[in-house]
Amino acid sequence: MNRLLPVSSPAPASDDTPNHDGPGRKPTIVREDLIAAALRLIGPHRSVSTLSLREVAREAGIAPNSFYRQFHDMDELAVALIDLAGESLRRIVGDARKRAVSGRSIVRGSLETFMERLRADDKLLHVMLREGTVGSDAFKRAVDRQLLFFEEELRADLVRIAAAQGIAFHEPGLVARAITRLVFAMGGTALDLPPERDAALVDDLSHMIRMLLRGAHAMGRKHARDA
Numbered sequence: 550m551n552r553l554l555p556v557s558s559p560a561p562a563s564d565d566t567p568n569h570d571g572p573g574r575k576p577t578i579v580r581e582d583l584i585a586a587a588l589r590l591i592g593p594h595r596s597v598s599t600l601s602l603r604e605v606a607r608e609a610g611i612a613p614n615s616f617y618r619q620f621h622d623m624d625e626l627a628v629a630l631i632d633l634a635g636e637s638l639r640r641i642v643g644d645a646r647k648r649a650v651s652g653r654s655i656v657r658g659s660l661e662t663f664m665e666r667l668r669a670d671d672k673l674l675h676v677m678l679r680e681g682t683v684g685s686d687a688f689k690r691a692v693d694r695q696l697l698f699f700e701e702e703l704r705a706d707l708v709r710i711a712a713a714q715g716i717a718f719h720e721p722g723l724v725a726r727a728i729t730r731l732v733f734a735m736g737g738t739a740l741d742l743p744p745e746r747d748a749a750l751v752d753d754l755s756h757m758i759r760m761l762l763r764g765a766h767a768m769g770r771k772h773a774r775d776a
Contacts (some may be wrong), residue, residue, distance in 0.1 A: 574752050577609045578611050580619045580629065585609075587626060588672045596679050597627045598688060627676075628691040633672035635695030639702065641666060655706065660732070667736060668744055678737040696733060700725045707762075717769030724765045728758055 586609035591597050602623055606613040620626045642659050666674050677692055711718050718724055719745035735754055739747065 568768060578609060578615060578619070582609050582611075583616065583619055583626060584630060584633065591672060591676065597623075597630060597676055598685060623683060624687045627685075628686050630673065630676050630727070631688065631691040631695060634677040635675055635698060637671075638666065638677070639698060642699075643702070655710075656762075657755050660754050660758075663732065663736060664739065664747050664751060667739060668747065674736075675740065678733065678740060696729055699729045703729060706755075711769075716766055717773055718762070718765040719768035719772055722764065724761055727761055731757060731761075 583605060586598055586605050587600060590600055590604060590608055600623065602616055603613050605623070605626070606616045609616075620629070642662055644662075666670055667678075677695060700722070704722045707718050707721040707725060709722070732754060736748060742750070
């Protein structure tokens, strides 16, 4: 007579076990899935710093415990978002600078590109602009790190333009810092303004930056004469 094999009872499902039959649950997930989920949840009136881990996990279709396989906490996720935003914007603005043929067009072209991305509902850029003022200390350090990258690239541009035109900028690193911080501060303001104000804002920013550049040039000439 055939012996009946014992039937094992299914192990109880834990919070970390994906529910293949449940709606929205995914058997596997990567960091990019969680980043995409966080981006879907934030908006003009919702900062990433207000998101909870459970909200992001639910949006991504995973159990909350699975979140920790990719990020230690929400701060680490937010920093990853800020780093992605900085890389993306530097690439876009870098392309705008390469297409420019003069110092003036570099300024205006970069500003117009910046505003275009802001109005294109670029949530990564929105994260950078908002988290630098309302996020945790970890968020603010991440934003500051990205701004330092922009400053260094702009400083190199100023030195290159000065050499090509046979002029001298006083403290190009300080000038680059002033311009970068000005643009990002105005960008944060622009988020709360209607798009119809963009052209005037770009005009104002272009004028402010030219004033900074002319002042740095004048100070460079003076230091050269006094040396």
